[in-house]
Amino acid sequence: xxxxxxxxxxxxxxxxxxxxxxxxxxxxxxxxxxxxxxxxxxxxxxxxxxxxxxxxxxxxxxxxxxxxxxxxxxxxxxxxxxxxxxxxxxxxxxxxxxxxxxxxxxxxxxxxxxxxxxxxxxxxxxxxxxxxxxxxxxxxxxxxxxxxxxxxxxxxxxxxxxxxxxxxxxxxxxxxxxxxxxxxxxxxxxxxxxxxxxxxxxxxxxxxxxxxxxxxxxxxxxxxxxxxxxxxxxxxxxxxxxxxxxxxxxxxxxxxxxxxxxxxxxxxxxxxxxxxxxxxxxxxxxxxxxxxxxxxxxxxxxxxxxxxxxxxxxxxxxxxxxxxxxxxxxxxxxxxxxxxxxxxx
Ligand SMILES: *Cc1c(COP(=O)(O)O)cnc(C)c1O
Numbered sequence: 001x002x003x004x005x006x007x008x009x010x011x012x013x014x015x016x017x018x019x020x021x022x023x024x025x026x027x028x029x030x031x032x033x034x035x036x037x038x039x040x041x042x043x044x045x046x047x048x049x050x051x052x053x054x055x056x057x058x059x060x061x062x063x064x065x066x067x068x069x070x071x072x073x074x075x076x077x078x079x080x081x082x083x084x085x086x087x088x089x090x091x092x093x094x095x096x097x098x099x100x101x102x103x104x105x106x107x108x109x110x111x112x113x114x115x116x117x118x119x120x121x122x123x124x125x126x127x128x129x130x131x132x133x134x135x136x137x138x139x140x141x142x143x144x145x146x147x148x149x150x151x152x153x154x155x156x157x158x159x160x161x162x163x164x165x166x167x168x169x170x171x172x173x174x175x176x177x178x179x180x181x182x183x184x185x186x187x188x189x190x191x192x193x194x195x196x197x198x199x200x201x202x203x204x205x206x207x208x209x210x211x212x213x214x215x216x217x218x219x220x221x222x223x224x225x226x227x228x229x230x231x232x233x234x235x236x237x238x239x240x241x242x243x244x245x246x247x248x249x250x251x252x253x254x255x256x257x258x259x260x261x262x263x264x265x266x267x268x269x270x271x272x273x274x275x276x277x278x279x280x281x282x283x284x285x286x287x288x289x290x291x292x293x294x295x296x297x298x299x300x301x302x303x304x305x306x307x308x309x310x311x312x313x314x315x316x317x318x319x320x321x322x323x324x325x326x327x328x329x330x331x332x333x334x335x336x337x338x339x340x341x342x343x344x345x
Pocket of ligand 1: 212
């Protein structure tokens with residue numbers, strides 16, 4: 001099976017498994033795990049932050065950040081298709097008691113003017129106690145639902161400046177910040193510099209089995225550790241999985257360019273196929289979102305699955321294919337044949 005459902009399905013490589021098997025471990029809840037600490041220090045260094053905390057999932061990482069930046073009743077601004085809002089099980093409401101205000105982006109990218117317009121104006125006729133206080137702006141780079149699209153550094157800076165002017169804190173959902181860094185040549189720390197907190201995933205394109213990290217100032221991370229425990233994220237001998245993440249961070253970042261090339265090859269390969277619509281400009285990293293007009297996306301993905309290519313529908317006529325380190329160049333060619341066969345009458 002050529003599995004293009006997500007980059008999360010990638011499995012640890014043999015070298016990564018050796019690093020994991022040999023990892024020194026301790027009890028992470030007691031801050032005793034040397035491998036977890038090494039990973040946290042390495043991530044803080046890459047992101048140019050004072051500290052970082054290793055957590056089980058990207059969802060937990062984001063939700064700890066949102067909780068740490070807000071109080072119940074506060075509001076958070078994010079893009080309409082943001083992962084923190086659309087696919088994290090309504091945890092903003094359930095875990096933090098916060099509401100979300102949406103900004104409709106273009107391929108996931110919104111503007112500083114949209115941020116300014118979304119923050120309630122401090123007009124003397126408007127009682128301060130009425131609108132939910134907007135405390136945080138959350139931005140996603142690369143943007144998953146938009147198809148792995150990249151926020152350019154200049155656009156990040158513009159939006160961040162406006163958010164600061166309105167007194168907002170800033171959180172970056174950088175699950176795939178690694179991809180943005182590779183494709184733009186801008187170091188992760190340059191993006192991270194605009195944010196109070198940054199979440200990164202090890203279990204996506206980097207190919208590690210488990211985990212994410214949340215970085216920020218020492219004070220912020222100390223507060224985040226409290227919510228990590230509260231949300232049930234204290235995981236004892238986590239060094240075994242942290243070793244996989246550390247290996248991935250040090251060995252699998254540059255190779256992400258190969259996944260971007262595979263995505264481009266795949267997108268260009270389906271671009272002129274009757275029954276398929278793809279916006280080539282939206283394919284910037286390792287994710288290809290495309291439209292299927294020949295048949296329902298659900299039927300299309302079932303046909304492809306029967307022919308050995310696994311993808312998930314992202315809507316009634318939308319499909320997502322994600323490239324990762326378990327997919328070879330030959331697999332891409334095979335997948336192209338299968339996709340073309342599935343839409344041919
Ligand atoms: C995958 C993902 C997450 C969450 O990661 P999990 O480990 O699956 O919880 C957060 N944000 C974005 C943009 C993602 O793609």
